[in-house]
Amino acid sequence: SEVDASPTLTDGFQLVIDALKLNGIKNLYSVPGIPISDLLRMAQAEGLRVISFRHEQNAGNAAAIAGFLTKAPGVCLTVSAPGFLNGLTALANATTNCFPMILISGSSEREIVDLQQGDYEEMDQLAIAKPLCKAAFRILHAQDIGIGVARAIRAAVSGRPGGVYLDLPAKLFAQVIDAAEGARSLVKVIDPAPAQIPAPDAVTRALDLLKGAKRPLVIFGKGAAYAQADEEIRGFVEKSGIPFLQMSMAKGLLPDTHPLSAGAARSMVLKDADVVMLVGARLNWLLSHGKGKTWGKPGSQKFIQIDIEPKEMDSNIEIAAPLVGDIGSCIAALRNGIDSGWTVPSAEWTGAVNARKEANIAKMAPKLMKNSSPMDFHGALGALRRIVKERPDAMLVNEGANTLDLARGIIDMYEPRKRLDVGTWGVMGIGMGYAVAAAVESGKPVLAVEGDSAFGFSGMEVETICRYNLPVCIVIFNNNGIYRGTDVNPTGGEDPSPMVFVPGSRYDKMMEAFGGVGANVTTPDELYSAVSEAMNSGRPTLINAVIDPAAGTESGNIGSLNPQSAVRKG
Ligand code: ADP
Numbered sequence: 001s002e003v004d005a006s007p008t009l010t011d012g013f014q015l016v017i018d019a020l021k022l023n024g025i026k027n028l029y030s031v032p033g034i035p036i037s038d039l040l041r042m043a044q045a046e047g048l049r050v051i052s053f054r055h056e057q058n059a060g061n062a063a064a065i066a067g068f069l070t071k072a073p074g075v076c077l078t079v080s081a082p083g084f085l086n087g088l089t090a091l092a093n094a095t096t097n098c099f100p101m102i103l104i105s106g107s108s109e110r111e112i113v114d115l116q117q118g119d120y121e122e123m124d125q126l127a128i129a130k131p132l133c134k135a136a137f138r139i140l141h142a143q144d145i146g147i148g149v150a151r152a153i154r155a156a157v158s159g160r161p162g163g164v165y166l167d168l169p170a171k172l173f174a175q176v177i178d179a180a181e182g183a184r185s186l187v188k189v190i191d192p193a194p195a196q197i198p199a200p201d202a203v204t205r206a207l208d209l210l211k212g213a214k215r216p217l218v219i220f221g222k223g224a225a226y227a228q229a230d231e232e233i234r235g236f237v238e239k240s241g242i243p244f245l246q247m248s249m250a251k252g253l254l255p256d257t258h259p260l261s262a263g264a265a266r267s268m269v270l271k272d273a274d275v276v277m278l279v280g281a282r283l284n285w286l287l288s289h290g291k292g293k294t295w296g297k298p299g300s301q302k303f304i305q306i307d308i309e310p311k312e313m314d315s316n317i318e319i320a321a322p323l324v325g326d327i328g329s330c331i332a333a334l335r336n337g338i339d340s341g342w343t344v345p346s347a348e349w350t351g352a353v354n355a356r357k358e359a360n361i362a363k364m365a366p367k368l369m370k371n372s373s374p375m376d377f378h379g380a381l382g383a384l385r386r387i388v389k390e391r392p393d394a395m396l397v398n399e400g401a402n403t404l405d406l407a408r409g410i411i412d413m414y415e416p417r418k419r420l421d422v423g424t425w426g427v428m429g430i431g432m433g434y435a436v437a438a439a440v441e442s443g444k445p446v447l448a449v450e451g452d453s454a455f456g457f458s459g460m461e462v463e464t465i466c467r468y469n470l471p472v473c474i475v476i477f478n479n480n481g482i483y484r485g486t487d488v489n490p491t492g493g494e495d496p497s498p499m500v501f502v503p504g505s506r507y508d509k510m511m512e513a514f515g516g517v518g519a520n521v522t523t524p525d526e527l528y529s530a531v532s533e534a535m536n537s538g539r540p541t542l543i544n545a546v547i548d549p550a551a552g553t554e555s556g557n558i559g560s561l562n563p564q565s566a567v568r569k570g
């Protein structure tokens with residue numbers, strides 16, 4: 001009887017895996033170690049895909065962007081204390097960006113941690129996680145794993161999505177309970193992100209504003225991309241005839257080349273529109289808080305805002321027509337409203353937008369054709385723009401300063417949720433984590449366009465990319481430094497400026513060290529050929545693109561955020 005007793009038992013390890021699988025989780029992003037190594041081994045044995053990284057922040061970023069891409073929580077697993085803290089940066093970033101993610105960290109013995117008696121990797125992780133995420137839970141008993149995982153999933157994806165921390169003490173994994181009881185304790189979350197239907201009078205208020213507008217504008221943010229209401233959104237835009245802007249990660253929701261896209265006339269439409277409808281976009285720093293010289297005269301513009309989070313309304317300025325609900329339901333309601341009587345915006349408005357657009361596109365065109373060596377940003381991005389145009393379904397990851405700001409404007413996107421970048425914080429370090437998850441979740445080739453500085457924050461994951469043989473092509477815009485590669489030490493001393501790197505670095509050799517393909521290119525034509533080959537072959541590739549160290553500006557487009565010293569000597 002001792003022999004056949006075991007099949008009737010289950011334990012914490014098994015129940016965590018069962019609970020995740022029952023809820024459709026397929027991929028785990030992780031860095032193994034005590035106490036989660038066996039959990040990961042068992043998860044792989046049970047058919048979950050386990051992607052093992054070199055640093056938790058990158059695993060966390062991968063989980064976060066998996067959440068954005070799939071509308072289901074991305075799951076990251078870490079060890080305790082430092083591993084947890086490394087993952088926490090990504091969890092906070094996910095929460096800030098409204099991406100659903102669950103960070104599961106192993107933790108030390110509660111009894112010892114709470115008495116501060118000095119355990120291995122002792123840390124009160126739950127308390128530390130709480131202010132940095134949407135919700136945080138700890139599971140102490142194996143019987144509670146089912147409900148604990150269910151709570152974490154629902155907290156991550158319902159309402160405004162965000163990051164959830166789940167604390168699993170080491171002892172929990174080894175707890176043994178009856179297998180039948182364990183099976184009964186599992187919970188499959190029903191309707192984890194319920195539709196949130198907008199109130200009819202709020203819809204009418206928004207429609208009245210839209211109908212009275214002379215110069216209407218719609219701004220789509222990454223919330224609109226996340227919502228996966230692509231057809232409703234396209235239908236609304238095309239029926240209404242209202243020009244639109246797409247925030248960075250919303251690009252491609254409608255093609256950037258759509259006749260109603262006002263992307264190339266951005267500064268004009270932000271100033272001149274009289275009614276602006278925000279759809280899943282916050283009026284934060286990325287939209288100059290809805291005021292100042294970016295926008296028209298105070299009082300001359302009225303705002304409609306669609307958001308699932310009621311507290312977002314009036315965050316910076318008055319919202320004349322708040323529309324609280326999920327974007328699919330809100331857009332469908334507006335669509336119904338304009339079906340019964342709607343006049344498209346005047347040719348005076350759309351004609352002015354188009355004229356500005358065409359002028360700006362014509363001005364940019366010759367810069368993108370320049371075939372110089374060393375390259376400047378525009379010449380290099382002109383080549384990458386063609387690459388994406390030829391492969392509209394490829395994923396694009398983008399970070400850096402100039403590399404980010406210029407790529408955002410220059411590379412047109414054609415399909416929803418293809419552009420992944422630094423997001424709400426404008427943070428560096430998301431590159432390789434996002435690239436790995438983009439490949440794993442989409443199965444499509446990934447182009448990661450990275451500043452040399454930005455790449456450094458997650459560069460070791462090129463080994464991960466090679467190990468899993470992912471179809472990722474990394475292009476490093478190498479101008480030898482942060483912003484530029486030309487700064488010198490004002491004292492004349494031996495140390496370089498804090499803003500520069502080793503001149504002439506060959507990042508491509510890093511990729512070769514792990515069996516991937518490396519290439520060094522110095523002209524846009526060479527860049528185009530090397531990237532085409534990588535995207536076609538699907539082989540892990542890193543292309544070191546030599547950019548003029550003098551090209552680029554301080555902090556890219558956001559140089560004005562640097563404080564200025566009154567007493568500076570150097
Ligand atoms: P961007 O940076 O692209 O402007 P933000 O991250 O600032 O976008 O804004 C995204 C907004 O979308 C958040 O305020 C979030 O609450 C909202 N949001 C996310 N998902 C949904 C959804 N399904 N329905 C409605 N609003 C959503």
Ligand code: MG
Nearest residue numbers: 452479481482
């Ligand atoms: Mg640089």
